[in-house]
Amino acid sequence: RSSSSSSSSSFDFMSYIITKAESVNKALDSSVPLREPLKIHEAMRYSLLAGGKRVRPVLCIAACELVGGDESVAMPAACAVEMIHTMSLIHDDLPCMDNDDLRRGKPTNHKVYGDDVAVLAGDALLSLAFEHLASATSSEVSPVRVVRAVGELAKAIGTEGLVAGQVVDISSEGLDLNDVGLDHLEFIHLHKTAALLEASAVLGAIVGGGSDDEIERLRKFARCIGLLFQVVDDILDVTKSSQELGKTAGKDLIADKLTYPKIMGLEKSREFAEKLNREARDQLLGFDSDKVAPLLALANYIANRQN
Amino acid sequence: SSSSSSNFDLKTYWGTLMTEINQKLDEAIPVKYPAGIYESMRYSVLAQGAKRAPPVMCVAACELFGGDRLAAFPTACALEMVHAASLIHDDLPCMDDDPVRRGKPSNHTVYGSDIAILAGDALFPLAFQHIVSHTPPDLVPRATILRVIAEIARTVGSTGMAAGQFVDLEGGPFPPSFVQEKKFGAMAECSAVCGGLLGGATDHELETLRRYGRAVGMLYQVVDDDKKTDGAIQMAQELKNKAKKELQLFDDDDDKYSEELVVPLHTFVDYAAHRHFLLPL
Numbered sequence: 001r002s003s004s005s006s007s008s009s010s011f012d013f014m015s016y017i018i019t020k021a022e023s024v025n026k027a028l029d030s031s032v033p034l035r036e037p038l039k040i041h042e043a044m045r046y047s048l049l050a051g052g053k054r055v056r057p058v059l060c061i062a063a064c065e066l067v068g069g070d071e072s073v074a075m076p077a078a079c080a081v082e083m084i085h086t087m088s089l090i091h092d093d094l095p096c097m098d099n100d101d102l103r104r105g106k107p108t109n110h111k112v113y114g115d116d117v118a119v120l121a122g123d124a125l126l127s128l129a130f131e132h133l134a135s136a137t138s139s140e141v142s143p144v145r146v147v148r149a150v151g152e153l154a155k156a157i158g159t160e161g162l163v164a165g166q167v168v169d170i171s172s173e174g175l176d177l178n179d180v181g182l183d184h185l186e187f188i189h190l191h192k193t194a195a196l197l198e199a200s201a202v203l204g205a206i207v208g209g210g211s212d213d214e215i216e217r218l219r220k221f222a223r224c225i226g227l228l229f230q231v232v233d234d235i236l237d238v239t240k241s242s243q244e245l246g247k248t249a250g251k252d253l254i255a256d257k258l259t260y261p262k263i264m265g266l267e268k269s270r271e272f273a274e275k276l277n278r279e280a281r282d283q284l285l286g287f288d289s290d291k292v293a294p295l296l297a298l299a300n301y302i303a304n305r306q307n
Numbered sequence: 308s309s310s311s312s313s314n315f316d317l318k319t320y321w322g323t324l325m326t327e328i329n330q331k332l333d334e335a336i337p338v339k340y341p342a343g344i345y346e347s348m349r350y351s352v353l354a355q356g357a358k359r360a361p362p363v364m365c366v367a368a369c370e371l372f373g374g375d376r377l378a379a380f381p382t383a384c385a386l387e388m389v390h391a392a393s394l395i396h397d398d399l400p401c402m403d404d405d406p407v408r409r410g411k412p413s414n415h416t417v418y419g420s421d422i423a424i425l426a427g428d429a430l431f432p433l434a435f436q437h438i439v440s441h442t443p444p445d446l447v448p449r450a451t452i453l454r455v456i457a458e459i460a461r462t463v464g465s466t467g468m469a470a471g472q473f474v475d476l477e478g479g480p481f482p483p484s485f486v487q488e489k490k491f492g493a494m495a496e497c498s499a500v501c502g503g504l505l506g507g508a509t510d511h512e513l514e515t516l517r518r519y520g521r522a523v524g525m526l527y528q529v530v531d532d533d534k535k536t537d538g539a540i541q542m543a544q545e546l547k548n549k550a551k552k553e554l555q556l557f558d559d560d561d562d563k564y565s566e567e568l569v570v571p572l573h574t575f576v577d578y579a580a581h582r583h584f585l586l587p588l
Contacts, residue, residue, distance in 0.1 A: 037474055037477075037479055037481075040473045044465060091425075096401075096420035116402050119399065119402065120465075120469045120472060121465075122428075123392075123393070123396060123427070123428075123431070123464075123469055124465035124469045126431050127459075127465075127469075130432075130460040131457050131460035131461050134456040134457040135454075135457040142449075143449035147449045150456055151435075151436055151440060154432035154433070154435040154439070155436055158429040158436070159341075159433070163428055168341050171341070
């Protein structure tokens with residue numbers, strides 16, 4: 001692993017992701033103009049423009065560039081995946097769901113605008129994602145590819161994606177470890193976290209003009225880093241202090257959440273994380289070695305993050 | 308052409324399409340793991356008493372321009388899915404707080420608010436997925452599919468039905484017709500326009516369908532409303548005239564539009580205004 005990380009060390013990932021996130025933020029800002037009814041558009045903008053690392057849109061753009069497309073070609077798709085991510089956070093935070101008051105250090109959408117507006121703002125972001133992808137994607141991209149991208153995005157949200165993950169997660173609280181196993185945990189994370197990351201990479205590859213083989217390799221890459229993200233998150237929750245994390249440590253244990261360390265132990269969880277990182281990187285073999293630098297660095301960033 | 312509408316049997320026409328739409332919707336949502344969410348979606352989409360007005364209007368508009376109804380069916384089903392999704396969310400305790408829908412407990416009453424929100428969230432994308440995966444590529448160009456998707460997305464979004472629901476709940480500096488137009492007119496407008504798109508209508512024809520559909524949707528709601536004030540009766544009359552006037556474009560050119568294909572669109576207006584038959588439910 002040391003040999004591969006040295007090749008990407010010359011690549012400045014932090015400045016890459018910051019530059020890309022800035023153009024994503026600009027595009028998101030103009031994708032939701034403030035119009036009547038003002039409050040619902042304010043609520044959409046409040047959560048969509050609240051910051052966040054923009055991992056999904058950056059992954060979408062990086063995948064597009066890897067297969068030879070321009071950033072501008074991927075931008076509507078990149079905005080669409082971030083709109084979907086945001087709408088799922090708004091709905092997950094609602095009192096009848098996870099009941100969270102804070103998100104990224106700010107009051108959650110329904111705390112500021114009320115539950116009714118939060119439901120509608122989420123619905124509106126969901127539909128805007130499709131409207132934006134379908135009508136703002138450059139005419140350089142063939143309609144066949146845009147239609148395929150729409151299908152992939154839709155699949156990542158519903159009962160084969162985000163919604164399935166959230167449903168199983170909700171119904172898992174308080175379940176005995178003996179009743180559920182690794183498959184159950186993996187189902188939740190593959191749907192709640194990996195599905196939209198997968199769609200982000202796949203959409204980028206589709207609109208960027210990738211071949212079927214390239215699209216499928218980027219799909220596997222994103223699935224691996226999606227699971228990796230969750231395994232690392234679970235490890236950090238038991239190994240780091242609240243101060244180091246910037247959020248409450250040990251929260252998963254207290255909430256009786258299923259985690260990888262709980263099911264397979266800390267050491268095995270670390271080995272699993274390494275395996276996922278390796279599998280992710282394997283998918284990028286055969287691509288141009290200069291062009292894969294951002295995605296390799298993204299995988300390392302997710303694997304080695306400390307908070 | 309309105310004289311020939313007496314030979315046209317709307318009840319049979321509508322009933323036949325309803326049966327087909329119901330069957331396709333049933334197939335579109337098979338129960339898989341996790342079963343609860345699929346059952347919740349099916350509960351609302353396949354509810355007894357749904358009149359399937361949006362799909363029927365979509366098919367009729369498609370056929371008016373010589374389109375094959377097979378081209379319209381996937382979008383027709385999608386319209387019912389997004390319609391069901393927005394009704395599920397509108398009924399939630401934090402919204403209209405309706406425990407009952409069409410004489411049955413509303414979705415959240417049966418499945419809980421959390422599942423009801425997620426069922427809606429799953430039905431919106433399922434609608435788009437259904438159009439993409441089921442529309443025959445030999446009948447509809449992909450560019451048209453993208454226009455249909457954008458049309459539906461805009462209709463349910465922050466300037467369409469979500470806007471209507473918002474103003475209905477929270478008020479604001481909007482005329483009373485705003486809620487009627489956005490909350491009730493938008494779905495019929497979208498149905499007519501999508502049908503036209505799939506049938507290959509020109510932009511001018513689409514704009515006519517847009518105004519026609521909006522008027523029919525608002526008319527249906529005004530007549531459905533219990534308040535039979537003079538204002539409501541006058542508004543219903545105006546909406547009926549407006550919808551009929553838009554159809555003149557299709558009445559006047561017998562060479563271009565087959566008379567028998569314009570008739571269904573006329574009868575939707577009459578039905579919205581008078582409800583002169585009961586649908587087989």
